[in-house]
Amino acid sequence: MKSAIDGLFASLKNQFRGDLLRPLDDDYASAGAVWNAMVARSPGLIARCADVRDVQSVVRAAAAEGVLTAIRCGGHSLAGFSTCDGGLVIDLSRLRQVSVDDENHRGRFAGGSLLGSIDAATQPQGFAFPSGVISHTGASGLVLGGGFGWLTRLHGLSCDNVGGFTVVLADGSIVRASATENPDLFWALRGGGGNFGVVTEFEVKLHPLRSVVLGAGLCVDDDIAGIVRHWRDFMPEAPDRLKWNVNLRIAPDSENVPAEVRGRPVASEFVIWIGDPDEGRPYLDHIFSLGRPVAVTRRIVPYLDLQRSADNEFPHGRRYYTKSGYFKSLDDRSIEQMVQALASVPSPATLIELAYLGGAAARVAAAETAFGDRTSPFVINLIANWSDAAEDATNIAWVRNLFQELRPAMTPGVYVNFMSGDEDDRVPEAYRERWDRLVEVKSHYDPNNFFRLNQNIPPRKTGKQ
Ligand SMILES: Cc1cc2nc3c(=O)[nH]c(=O)nc-3n(C[C@H](O)[C@H](O)[C@H](O)COP(=O)(O)OP(=O)(O)OC[C@H]3O[C@@H](n4cnc5c(N)ncnc54)[C@H](O)[C@@H]3O)c2cc1C
Numbered sequence: 001m002k003s004a005i006d007g008l009f010a011s012l013k014n015q016f017r018g019d020l021l022r023p024l025d026d027d028y029a030s031a032g033a034v035w036n037a038m039v040a041r042s043p044g045l046i047a048r049c050a051d052v053r054d055v056q057s058v059v060r061a062a063a064a065e066g067v068l069t070a071i072r073c074g075g076h077s078l079a080g081f082s083t084c085d086g087g088l089v090i091d092l093s094r095l096r097q098v099s100v101d102d103e104n105h106r107g108r109f110a111g112g113s114l115l116g117s118i119d120a121a122t123q124p125q126g127f128a129f130p131s132g133v134i135s136h137t138g139a140s141g142l143v144l145g146g147g148f149g150w151l152t153r154l155h156g157l158s159c160d161n162v163g164g165f166t167v168v169l170a171d172g173s174i175v176r177a178s179a180t181e182n183p184d185l186f187w188a189l190r191g192g193g194g195n196f197g198v199v200t201e202f203e204v205k206l207h208p209l210r211s212v213v214l215g216a217g218l219c220v221d222d223d224i225a226g227i228v229r230h231w232r233d234f235m236p237e238a239p240d241r242l243k244w245n246v247n248l249r250i251a252p253d254s255e256n257v258p259a260e261v262r263g264r265p266v267a268s269e270f271v272i273w274i275g276d277p278d279e280g281r282p283y284l285d286h287i288f289s290l291g292r293p294v295a296v297t298r299r300i301v302p303y304l305d306l307q308r309s310a311d312n313e314f315p316h317g318r319r320y321y322t323k324s325g326y327f328k329s330l331d332d333r334s335i336e337q338m339v340q341a342l343a344s345v346p347s348p349a350t351l352i353e354l355a356y357l358g359g360a361a362a363r364v365a366a367a368e369t370a371f372g373d374r375t376s377p378f379v380i381n382l383i384a385n386w387s388d389a390a391e392d393a394t395n396i397a398w399v400r401n402l403f404q405e406l407r408p409a410m411t412p413g414v415y416v417n418f419m420s421g422d423e424d425d426r427v428p429e430a431y432r433e434r435w436d437r438l439v440e441v442k443s444h445y446d447p448n449n450f451f452r453l454n455q456n457i458p459p460r461k462t463g464k465q
Helices: 002-010 029-031 052-065 115-125 137-145 182-190 224-238 279-288 302-308 332-342 359-363 389-409 424-445
Strands: 019-021 045-048 068-073 088-091 098-101 108-110 162-168 174-178 198-205 211-219 240-252 265-271 294-302 319-327 353-356 378-386
Touching: 002 045, 002 052, 019 359, 029 045, 029 319, 029 353, 045 162, 052 162, 052 198, 052 240, 052 319, 068 302, 108 211, 137 198, 162 182, 174 182, 174 240, 182 424, 211 224, 211 279, 211 302, 224 240, 224 332, 240 332, 265 279, 294 302, 302 332, 319 389, 332 389, 359 378, 378 424
Parallel strands: 045 088, 068 088
Antiparallel strands: 019 045, 098 108, 108 198, 162 174, 162 198, 211 265, 211 294, 240 265, 240 353, 319 378, 353 378
């Protein structure tokens, strides 16, 4: 009997201009790989689109055949939503065109772009798009979920910098969403993830920027908890041009780390100043006067280098598991719990990431976009990173245990892009008072829940879930 995937392949093969890859094809294995080896799957068909018409035909055909469909931009979904077993992957990796309108400080990028594709096109013209901190991350997944990184405090979330989307809907039609065209969809796409359609183009604001001041240092022993407390107390008053992140981790065995610190728990500080270096100097002086940091460096770095600087810490093909949440205020007990957990972390590559949002992101009104909570500025992300499948259970248990300890002090809510695949029950928590409106928009634009491999917002009346 012909399977739905065979039917899909047959209906596409004479019209599809990109590549249709099935499990026995040469390119299938490399095309099918996603970033997180923990969520590796075997799709029945990978449709690598050559253009927007391909996206339309494959969406139409898959909807008609009722085939489970994943959409893939960069393939960095921690939860594994950009692949599936036996179904279809719509692979957008050939759609990475980026254009810059330098007069109007605007840009456009296609739905398969990586953060690095955007930076590579905008930086030669002296512009930056506020995105995330690892250049091999896909831009679509990141922006549709919200998107934060080094420029968030100064310029807002990535989704706050989008002026329009071009979207292929579940029936294969194309619509635009902006403040004046389909404004409900425009609202939902800014934080509501991949629930509504395949975004084939983003029109965005760009900001003049060529370089930043980057300071880094490591704190050990009692200074670890001390520096987190200082950071917590300092950030609410910090200027928007300052971004100070702290990662609790095991110091790597690297030549930048003093030999006596390697392999020990540390608080690894990254401080970015965006603007005139002289104006930023007093802030960096202050931060590095706290405690007794070692391996302190301060330099001006091209923005492109900053964006690529941590790429190797999160390579493709390792095993990752994450849990995340917000704090309105961070209490001493939670800080102690994190520091204590570091002593028993199973993998030296694992991080407890601490970031403070606030700034421009917090000044956007709650109802303006679908993005979750903007009022809880402290974001914590526990990200376990290891390579051996035999160590899955230990690493997952470490993250879950620490999360359980911290959870009572957290504010309800979670950033959808930092969720793992076993957290379906937290999706309403992520959107809270925006949930009903999101369900309304979903019910209108995707009533059969064709786009369901995501932090799913089920439509009101649905045929397939
Ligand atoms: C190494 C690493 C670093 C990260 N750093 C940051 C960071 O600094 N800041 C931050 O905010 N987040 C960060 N994240 C989280 C990141 O935002 C999410 O993992 C995001 O989903 C990645 O996007 P992607 O396009 O690679 O995802 P994919 O895995 O390709 O897709 C993820 C989801 O988006 C949907 N989707 C993808 N493309 C489209 C499209 N064109 N139209 C509609 N739906 C689409 C998919 O259906 C899927 O549900 C990071 C993740 C990783 C793995």
